[in-house]
Amino acid sequence: MKIKLFFLGVSLLLCSVGYSQKNLNNYKYVVVQNKYDFLKEADQYQLNSLTKFLFEKYGFEAVLEGENYPEEMAFNRCLALSSDVLKDSGMFKTKLSVQLKDCNGAVVFTSQIGESREKEYKLAYHEALRDAFKSIAILNHKYEPKKVVSAPTPKVKKEEIATANNEKEVARLKQELEVLKKEKEASAKAEKPIESQPKKVAPVAKSLPAKAQILYAQETPTGFQLVDSTPKVVFKIKKTGRKDLFLVEGEDSVIYKQDNKWIYEYNTDAGVQQKELNIKF
Structure with a gap:
């Protein structure tokens, strides 16, 4: 019975790792916080710097929060995950886990809990964080852009109908804009005092x-x-x-x-x- 439960647990773990790998491979970047909630200072004990290093070691492109982001990430924040390191309570152990959220704030991955029995804070945090990253290391992350499914090519007749309707809509809007322009010009002339000689105003070049x-x-x-x-x-x-x-x-x-x-x-x-x-x- 115990052997069956062991193999069932291993199977579930492998399935979970496979799903997480496929899911996380759609993300190219990870944004690392400058300060974690359980610490008093930014990058205290160099824990944030270590987080960035470990993400880059295991296949991600990591950027610190507030840095100049890559151009493609600036225009599409959904290429990036937001990371956080969470501390669990423990009497004699330091326990840390890594959490990843997508651009909508939904949690897409939580690592195993890394542990350390070291008493010195820096050593304990570094050891626990490296232990937590073991579950990220086995993902073998490799960025794979999401495949865009092309819509089937519509029939020629439907395209011709859509084009004709679009041209009619454009023509209608042009007519409405022209009427609106004339009404504004008429209103402006009515408000201006009559001048002996009308002044010619050169059109302003549009930037x-x-x-x-x-x-x-x-x-x-x-x-x-x-x-x-x-x-x-x-x-x-x-x-x-x-x-x-x-x-x-x-x-x-x-x-x-x-x-x-x-x-x-x-x-x-x-x-x-x-x-x-x-x-x-």
Whole structure:
């Protein structure tokens, strides 16, 4: 009976390790805290530095909290896990475990409890932490990007219908924007005093990103915000009834997709202008 229970325990452990390995391989980075709750100072006993070292030793790219994050991680925080070291109570032993959470705050992994009987704090914490990392070492972590399942290619007729509907929606919005522009101009003229000779005002050049500059789309409750590599918010756009058509907040303009290109269309004193954008969703 004891032998059966032993083999059952081993089987469950191997299954757990296999699942954790597959799950954690989708994460490339680990963010290590500067200070743990059970210590008084940042990196006290060099425990945080040791944590970073051990994560890097076992296949992760580790960064300390507050450091300059890699560009891909800055735009996609879900590539990274947040780590924490927890201390368990013990009369004669120092007990530590390592916990990993995803970008939504959900716990995705908790290590075994590492133990030490050392009396000197630094030696005890280091030994217990290394012992806890044994369960991370056996994962043989290797980053594997999540596979994106491509949607099946729709039939040509459906594509033609969708394109026609999209063009109609764009045309309708253009008409509404033109009407809105004329109403604003009429309202402005009514408020201005009559001048003997109207002054000619040159259209103000709009500061737009170069076509080659990539704008990254970050989802918001109403749509997206498009940021450059600074990162600086260049546009805030709202969703419409069409997935490839957006209204630009604070402007009489739209951004839509045409012939697999993103077009920014806006009104100026010289008329309707267009600019091609390089957007990554």
